[in-house]
Amino acid sequence: MKTLKLGLLGFGNAGRAFAKILEDKKQEIMDSFGYNIIVTGITTGSRGNLYNADGIDLKKAWCELEGQGHFNKAGSDYSQMTSMELVENGEYDVIVEMTPLDIFTGQPATDHLRKAMGRGKHAVTANKGPIAWYYNDLKKLADKMDVQFYYETTVMDGTPIFNLKDETLKFCKVTEINGILNTTTNYVLEELAKGKAYDAVIAEGKKIGFVEADPSMDIEGWDAAAKVTALLNVLMEAGITPRDVDRTGIENITIEDIEKANEQGKIIKLLCKGTLENGQVVASVKPTLVEQGSLMSVIDGTSSVVQITTDLMGKLTIIEHDPELVQTGYGIFSDVLRIVRNLV
Amino acid sequence: MKTLKLGLLGFGNAGRAFAKILEDKKQEIMDSFGYNIIVTGITTGSRGNLYNADGIDLKKAWCELEGQGHFNKAGSDYSQMTSMELVENGEYDVIVEMTPLDIFTGQPATDHLRKAMGRGKHAVTANKGPIAWYYNDLKKLADKMDVQFYYETTVMDGTPIFNLKDETLKFCKVTEINGILNTTTNYVLEELAKGKAYDAVIAEGKKIGFVEADPSMDIEGWDAAAKVTALLNVLMEAGITPRDVDRTGIENITIEDIEKANEQGKIIKLLCKGTLENGQVVASVKPTLVEQGSLMSVIDGTSSVVQITTDLMGKLTIIEHDPELVQTGYGIFSDVLRIVRNLV
Numbered sequence: 001m002k003t004l005k006l007g008l009l010g011f012g013n014a015g016r017a018f019a020k021i022l023e024d025k026k027q028e029i030m031d032s033f034g035y036n037i038i039v040t041g042i043t044t045g046s047r048g049n050l051y052n053a054d055g056i057d058l059k060k061a062w063c064e065l066e067g068q069g070h071f072n073k074a075g076s077d078y079s080q081m082t083s084m085e086l087v088e089n090g091e092y093d094v095i096v097e098m099t100p101l102d103i104f105t106g107q108p109a110t111d112h113l114r115k116a117m118g119r120g121k122h123a124v125t126a127n128k129g130p131i132a133w134y135y136n137d138l139k140k141l142a143d144k145m146d147v148q149f150y151y152e153t154t155v156m157d158g159t160p161i162f163n164l165k166d167e168t169l170k171f172c173k174v175t176e177i178n179g180i181l182n183t184t185t186n187y188v189l190e191e192l193a194k195g196k197a198y199d200a201v202i203a204e205g206k207k208i209g210f211v212e213a214d215p216s217m218d219i220e221g222w223d224a225a226a227k228v229t230a231l232l233n234v235l236m237e238a239g240i241t242p243r244d245v246d247r248t249g250i251e252n253i254t255i256e257d258i259e260k261a262n263e264q265g266k267i268i269k270l271l272c273k274g275t276l277e278n279g280q281v282v283a284s285v286k287p288t289l290v291e292q293g294s295l296m297s298v299i300d301g302t303s304s305v306v307q308i309t310t311d312l313m314g315k316l317t318i319i320e321h322d323p324e325l326v327q328t329g330y331g332i333f334s335d336v337l338r339i340v341r342n343l344v
Numbered sequence: 345m346k347t348l349k350l351g352l353l354g355f356g357n358a359g360r361a362f363a364k365i366l367e368d369k370k371q372e373i374m375d376s377f378g379y380n381i382i383v384t385g386i387t388t389g390s391r392g393n394l395y396n397a398d399g400i401d402l403k404k405a406w407c408e409l410e411g412q413g414h415f416n417k418a419g420s421d422y423s424q425m426t427s428m429e430l431v432e433n434g435e436y437d438v439i440v441e442m443t444p445l446d447i448f449t450g451q452p453a454t455d456h457l458r459k460a461m462g463r464g465k466h467a468v469t470a471n472k473g474p475i476a477w478y479y480n481d482l483k484k485l486a487d488k489m490d491v492q493f494y495y496e497t498t499v500m501d502g503t504p505i506f507n508l509k510d511e512t513l514k515f516c517k518v519t520e521i522n523g524i525l526n527t528t529t530n531y532v533l534e535e536l537a538k539g540k541a542y543d544a545v546i547a548e549g550k551k552i553g554f555v556e557a558d559p560s561m562d563i564e565g566w567d568a569a570a571k572v573t574a575l576l577n578v579l580m581e582a583g584i585t586p587r588d589v590d591r592t593g594i595e596n597i598t599i600e601d602i603e604k605a606n607e608q609g610k611i612i613k614l615l616c617k618g619t620l621e622n623g624q625v626v627a628s629v630k631p632t633l634v635e636q637g638s639l640m641s642v643i644d645g646t647s648s649v650v651q652i653t654t655d656l657m658g659k660l661t662i663i664e665h666d667p668e669l670v671q672t673g674y675g676i677f678s679d680v681l682r683i684v685r686n687l688v
Contacts, residue, residue: 313502314665319663
């Protein structure tokens with residue numbers, strides 16, 4: 001039995017969902033691949049850190065966080081190690097980057113990944129920032145260091161988009177990508193269409209968790225821009241950043257716009273798009289009229305959709321329906337599993 | 345450079361589409377994987393057979409068939425070898441089974457696969473018969489002989505359904521499958537809804553190639569039953585045959601039924617379904633009322649859809665839009681490529 005050691009940067013909802021799946025599937029992974037996966041380090045922003053080169057008790061870790069809001073300072077694995085200290089000096093084979101996103105810089109996530117891969121460690125990130133801002137650099141570093149680097153969760157949680165391209169659409173050339181990638185705006189547009197006032201929709205959305213405390217990154221289209229950039233960088237080798245996306249948010253959409261669209265048998269969706277123009281990838285995020293009864297019009301609630309057009313496989317559509325936290329956890333898990341499968 | 349030898353059983357539209365992709369990507373595969381893929385045998389029902397252990401000129405082969413309707417009898421590779429003789433005595437590493445489907449027996453495709461894998465050869469089938477009728481037996485044989493066995497094309501052409509489960513939804517338990525899997529019935533129901541007479545729709549469909557010469561296998565739901573059986577056998581280990589599917593075709597759907605549905609804001613689709621009941625997989629194919637504006641209602645023309653519900657990844661939907669022959673060819677190609685990747 002071999003051992004694979006993970007270092008976890010961040011232990012929020014997604015991180016804990018991942019830890020629970022990992023714990024649940026531990027025996028199955030040992031039986032299937034002969035690898036015992038252990039976690040040697042967990043760092044958080046303000047809830048303390050854990051480190052034990054022989055393996056942390058994961059169940060105890062998530063129980064402490066969920067029970068008392070922070071790791072137990074008197075615990076034997078409690079550590080002063082910061083995220084970057086873990087990355088630079090910790091003992092691990094795979095770094096799992098799940099720190100909070102800074103959508104305009106991709107930091108500190110990108111530096112964590114650089115340092116870890118620079119040390120010859122495999123890397124998984126659930127953070128879209130590094131893929132939107134620095135994908136080419138990170139991919140080159142992974143190739144140079146001969147380490148594995150996966151990021152499935154960055155777009156549509158565990159829905160296999162990047163994996164699909166690597167595993168089954170290899171040798172196809174992607175010529176166009178379309179999608180609805182931001183669920184907050186999808187939800188807000190739907191609620192506005194019911195005749196509700198903008199402020200009321202935002203307030204209600206915050207209450208049920210569909211809208212963030214600061215909704216501007218979603219409403220202004222930055223989140224969608226980062227996601228479509230990540231898709232285009234990986235699937236179409238675009239080499240762009242979110243600033244290159246022709247971006248319009250939904251902040252200026254009025255109930256009158258929605259009613260006018262409705263009169264024409266249409267509805268407004270925040271569509272993401274990437275196409276090839278003269279050999280260059282051109283990307284946009286903008287409110288777009290779509291026919292009622294068309295495929296894009298039926299993507300509702302917190303569901304997302306990606307359409308991938310390729311030379312050999314035509315157009316494929318993949319829809320994720322109303323994901324929950326477990327899906328994000330599964331996405332990270334599936335990336336770790338890819339690493340294990342490739343090591344066997 | 346290593347060589348991988350293929351034996352092709354059948355060389356119809358899908359077979360030739362596959363051969364063209366293979367020829368086109370030959371160099372890229374050599375560069376990526378260090379394998380030179382050659383075809384040593386091609387058998388057809390009535391268009392002659394080719395055999396050359398050093399490799400057939402593929403381009404010449406498809407040009408002969410497309411130009412004169414059969415292989416050139418005076419050609420140096422022309423052979424009297426039948427499909428079963430190629431399977432039993434030919435020199436090849438991978439058998440690619442593309443003979444015409446017998447939907448009630450899965451033969452002779454199943455015997456071809458059994459004999460080939462019994463000889464320790466890898467196998468790819470584009471024929472849904474073997475997967476619908478004998479999946480468990482064939483899978484066991486593949487495991488016993490330690491050979492690779494793939495069948496992506498049997499449902500939704502090259503759309504990665506089976507691969508998705510193997511590669512990215514591994515460790516998820518599939519709890520339900522829904523889909524629209526037969527495009528002929530989807531087309532016929534749509535045309536009937538326009539007020540056209542049944543016979544006129546069938547005649548027109550035959551003319552444009554959407555309806556087979558004998559449409560009964562489609563209309564009576566047998567094709568859909570075979571496909572959902574294949575999905576359920578592989579993804580839910582159902583161990584059933586098409587005869588176990590609670591099957592109703594669209595032969596008794598009248599324009600009155602369609603109009604009545606329309607008055608209720610609904611349309612009729614031939615839905616395929618597999619669920620777990622008391623630990624058993626229960627399968628059905630039947631005309632079903634779906635809400636206008638729902639996802640299933642917007643799957644039109646020759647598009648297909650599969651929805652997979654799992655414990656850890658919730659519900660995923662995959663849509664193939666108006667496939668052409670190249671998609672079927674790509675499905676076979678992607679299966680051959682999986683074999684190569686696993687050999688490297």
